[in-house]
Amino acid sequence: MPFELGVAWSHRAGLHLTGAAGLIAEFPVHATVLGISPETVRIGVEASLADEAVTAWATTTLSVRVGGLTAVIEDVGLAADLTFPDEGGNLGKANLAPRFKPPSGLGLHLVLGVVDGGGYLSIDEPRGMYSGAFQFGMASSIAPGSSGFRLQAVAVLNTKTADGRPFTERDGSESYSLLVSGSFQWRPGLVLPAGITLTGLGAIVGLNRRANLEELRNATRSRSLDAVLFPADPVGNAPNVIATLGRMFPPDPTGTLVGIMARLEWLAGTVRADLGIMIEFPEPIRLVVLGRLVINFQEAGRFQLDVVGTLDPGAGEVSLDGSLVDSKLFGRPVSGDMALRLRWKGEKNFAVSIGGFHPAFPKPTGFPDLKRFSINLNKSGDLFRVEAYLAVTSNSVQFGGALYLHFAFWELVVDGRAWLDALIQFKPFWLTAELGATVSVKWGDKTLLALTLLIGISGPGPWRAHGEVTVHLLFWDISKRFDKVLGDPTEENRPTFVNAADLLLDALKQPGTWDVATPGGGGEMAALSTPELPAGQVLMHPGATLGVRQNLLPLGVDLDRLGTSRVQGPRRFDITSFTVGGEAGGSATRSTTTTRRASSST
Template sequence: MAGTIEGLAAELALIFAPLAERAANGTPDLLLEWVGLRTFDAAAGSARLASALVSCTGSAADLTALAEDLVEAVTADDGGAVAATATALLTKFAVTVQAVRDAADELRTLSADPALSAAQRAEVSAVADEFVSRVLGRLLVEYLEVRFPPLVTALMATGVVEVVDQPPGPAGSLVAAHRQKTLHADRLVRLVSDPVGLVGEVFRWGQPDFDGLALFTSLKALLRERFDIPAEILQPPGSPAMLEAFGFSAEVDPTLSPPGLTVNLRMPAGIQRNETLALGDWEVILETDAAFQADLEGTLRPLLDVELTAAAGTVDVTVQVSFARSPTAEPFLLLGSPGGSRLEARSLTAGVALAIHLDTAQGRVSLDPELKLALRGGKLVISSAGGDGFLITLLSGIHLESVVNTDLTWSPALGARFTGSGTLQVAIPVHVELGPLNVQTLYLVAGLAGSGVPVELSAGMSAQLGPLSAAVDRLGLAVSFSLPTGGGNLGPLDVGLAFKPPTGVGLAVNAGVVTGGGFLKLDPAAGEYAGALELEFAEFLALKAIGLITTRMPDGSAGFSLLLVITAEFPGGLQLGYGFKLIGVGGVLGLHRGMRLDAIMEGVRTGAIESVMFPHDVVANAPRILSDLKAFFPPEDGVFVIGPMAKLGWGTPTIVTVSLGIIIEIPGNIALVGVLKVALPTEDEAILLLQVNFAGAIEFDKKRIYFFASLFHSRILTISIEGELGLLVAYGDQPDFVLSVGGFHPAFKAPPLPFPVPKRISINLLNSDVGRLGVDGYFAVTSNTAQFGAHAELYLGLGAFSVEGHLGFDALFQFSPFTFVIEISAGVSVKVFGVGLFSVSLEFTLSGPTPWQATGSASISLLFFSIGVDFDITWGEPRDTALPPINVVPLVKGELDKPESWRVNNPAGGAPLVTLRPLAAGEADIVLHPLGTVVVQQRAVPLDIRVDKVGAEAAADVSSVRVVVDGGGLVKLSDAADMFAVAQFQNLSDAEKLSLPSFEREHAGVELAADGTAMTSARAVRRSARYEQVIIDDLGSTASSFVPYNAALFQHLLAGASVARSPLAQTERVLRQPFADGIVVTGDTYVVAATRDNTARTGVFSSQAQARAHLDALVAADPNLIDAVHVIPAMEAAP
């Protein structure tokens, strides 16, 4: 009975939890949004309505608190408290329901307020009449969604629960857009007594006037709410209604009598759906797995007459219903008593499955039922605990455990199948001293493995040898018993003996001068061995080491990898001069270990990088340190890691310390990692403590350099300081430049970064229960933008009163002409019981400085009255702040005059026909091969696109630059390209600067060739092949010379011989495999497409700027296209 009362109280609290949350958040007025009513101000009665809403949420909060008190009273088995709390809970339930009714009455009173229009009074009156049912109905529906999701699915499918998105009212209306959730209790009764009649009444299914709209509306909400599948209802004029969803459609078929549905599956589909119904510590699980071929059509007639038409293919459906123990539940007893001898299990699952296979080509259906029973975490424990004195003395503290995992399945085709694993483990405490050796525990472990029975006889022991202490666990003998076919070494039985290595070894030393210890962890099953050591010598030298050996690669194959971190620290430091001292040295060594730079960058943020940089207390923190090292340096065959480290300090006592390491991956990349710490006056009694974790990397394969730093556990007195910095310089095919201190502008779309997006630089000046005051900011520079901003927040709460305020800005800058745009927002509000009493807000955009312009809005609110004003103010004199314009053509000509802008490409293959002599050292002329090409390329400005400026200076002479070939016997073969920051050459809007790529590949020059070289033809060659025949009749002596070498070595030497590497042999190899293996990744391309359906209107452009230039030309020729076309990536264009 106690469990029933406790459960009912918890469920009642869960029903009213949404109202209680609004009381805790101070937002009781959101109840009006639930019922689709905007917050409004009336001349009278508004205060009473606000009070009624506060009473609703406050009473619900009291109700949930009483439910928690009742649970505690039941748990404490306090009968008097249970009766009193249960009575108070029922009373509070009635008070809560009455509070909802009172709020409805206040709404009904406000519906007669003359301050409202006639239409508004009618809307408020309609909501007041349904206020109670809407609020209580929504509470019940949301409760069912949380507790019984599969039940809500069934109720939505039958119309008992309705979820409808209601649109807003017209201008001036008080009706707001809202989601209405309704539970029809009368339909719930009909669902049990007359389900056919209910479906016919709600959806008109099976009736002559069935139009599908009600059914499709319910299905649309069901697909969206329960399966996250988008759907739309279509009803073209003169056509039946249709439901279009992702991958399938349903349409009303009026040719049937009564009307039915036609369903079409347009694409191959797979459905995997798991639904769980929680029942306390147990749960019911429904699993569905279905696979359908494309073009499956079906006709559905009332009531459930289904006719399928499909192309040749199959339909596979598997449905399984299971009753299982919840994963979060505690192990439960099957037999015995807690703490004593018992049979328990952590998980027990029983289920039935049905697999259906439909072959549409043969018209054959096969069914395969299956029963399943699974026991997980089963444990048989035999213990002397709880026994009488005789048993305790007899068993001497013996403890026996057997772990069992079992699966039992049955099907008509295969019958019963039993699989499982079991291990019997007996631990006998003995505490026997054999001289310096102390044997604490004996282990007897037996189990099943394949066709044998492995048995372990081992012991856990320790020894004290003067200042040295040692301990080992489970060291002993491994015995295997099997019954092989043909007998074994003991008649029919085969017995194998092997040494059982310990699973762990620990050492400790305390010899005065030398103190410390270490351990070894052995896990042969996982192929992993780890250890840690920490020794201190006379307070002069602290030696630390941690190592990890793995004999299994990540793919499960056999292999070997080693990771070792060794540090030597000098507590007093070795003086270097000028106040600097060497505190420690160390290094990282990895054999067959790679380096994960993304994990290292994340470790900078989390502080895990300290596991590499002179870690503290390595023995106690070994599990965490080993986990971090595995993440930073995972096993990778053929890769090696080496990294020297040093720790320096400055000041006496040490004020500044820096730990620095350079980690080199061979072959691979280079990383710089470190920790910088500043502590004043000392680290133990620091008033100022700044710790900066940082890491940088050079990635040669990706051609980029980057750096990331993070403030970690930093403070001034008790004021915490946080923030991060990131720098990226990419110099390859995708060049980029990003510098961020504290993040980016909120509207900026950051490019893919090799480190986490930096967090704001923030200072929490006050952080307590009654008040909070924090300031944060950022500064960022990219190839397109300069941006910075700051934000401050204030909160003070004293009982029912609270004050909240904020002030912030986000700025973008342009340097020529010098302009800026700053978005500023500020506000302060005073609340009582979560309801706004007074507030002031200001939001505007400030631009300038010649002239200054401020555009925005401001508002003041007092209780239920508010006054708002929009403003647009301009002041100051317009002045030209632009730099003097620049002539672009001389820049381009100057670049083209440079010798390095010209280069020749000799013919790549074929017969060159002509051989060029090497040029003398003094000759600077460029010699073009008759079949070669010459590339003329400059980097001053991009070609063939609009050029508005060069950097911060406007273009004075041209609006675009193009290179043409005029005579000289040369023709243009192609355009030479290079990467340009387009924002440095075109006037872009702030939105474009924030969204466009930092660099794009644009035309930078041309590739030229002699006229006619592109037209070549094969040539026929007639040649007589003559050869000389030589007979060697002494095969024995020739073959005997290779006898000392095995065949594999001979083949290896043969592959590297001169004959194998000759041009003739290479030509034959190329003919057999003409294409080199590899994947070439090209850059993004763009097209000008129609905005209506994204169909391409032009060819493909190599850069977005070129596509925009073509778009501008199209719009200039036909202004009607201004909203009809846009630039999109080529991969997004419709086929």
């Protein structure tokens, strides 16, 4: 919604407004009538106070398919200009002039025999956006078992920002933003080791572009990765492909995007993997990975997993998001989400989940909401659904699932649910598990039977068992609950404490902690005998280097824990000086590795 207004005053015009304002709404449409498919409807109003005019329009983007010909007509419709001429108009002081709005884009895709080709071109000067698509090849050349090729490309050029201003570089100079994505597919492909066949290669280049990670992650759930990973019909779906690419990789004067793509197949096309690897630069440098795995067992089922991964060294984060899309098992829909987050800078954390977390577990910061992995076994309006989840964090493992049942016949309604939820915490050790089931039978609004069974356990600290049995039968109700503490109810998981200073001193008293390095270039000294040393002493050459190594704890770091125990007393240790034979030595040095060394020539 571009919006720019100003207030000005002059002796001649007095107080007046300057600038322009506009409102644009876009609505997706999913319908097909006689081969005509309206894809979007746009309604807009724009006011120019400088021209004293208001323009309103309503347009649509159409896809028309007739035989082997597909035509795309973008942004065609009607417009009306409302002006205020000095001599007046058809509305008194105003004049309303409706007109036909010509399309801003046009595309043609033709399949003629074995030849498959087409192109698309869109020019939108008010928005400063110029885009196009191209494809050419052999019909059905990308189907398994066929032979041929397909070449396709999509390009988007922006000279203005979203608010209508000229696109500028970071130094303020006018520039542009360009995105080009292309691919080449061929069959029978290039055979690689392990029975893998390479059937497609592609590239994507973005000048003054960066990846919108949130949009890419959402694309795994909406099948929008089609716009990047080898789109099936970039000309026939050009408006959607171009709009999706613009959202995924928006103009940004701070970065450049470069990537490559590959399509791999295995087992005669039963397994197909599309992979895209992209890098953004300059700082912040990020690696973005797009992937799609399709396993097609024909009648038995089809599984498609779309994933987006990122590596951000500056933020110290790795992320992975994935969703099952258009997946079925024996004709029944299968769905679910997965995600991974790993952060090693700032607030360190790790979590990976398929289908979400335990109901009582707080979702980690920055972790998306995930749909349970589920299989719907629907038949005649009834419901039979199985759900499951598995999650692992840096301090826990979680798993569980549920079974849902819904049956309706006339006034009779049966609903049921059975579930299992378990969570195991490592440090300090603690677990909780719950198993339950509930079922109800209704006739209209009246409950004939309701049954609930529940049993759970948690602990230690202390161990606790609880359960419930509830029965409702017509006018009879019974309910029994129990909550029992096992063992000592005052028992708690008290943390253990260690004195790190005492442990470090004990470690330094061990002769194996000390190293003696012979001076470089010097010969070995003659020794008439090897004296027996008292316990805890080290024999060394007068010109040798004495070093100390210990693997107990890191130096120069504030310690909260040592192993699984909390540190009490001094929490930070370092080597700042040393003495030899009761006399102070020189300066001490320490390496940057986790194994520390202090050394000096004596």
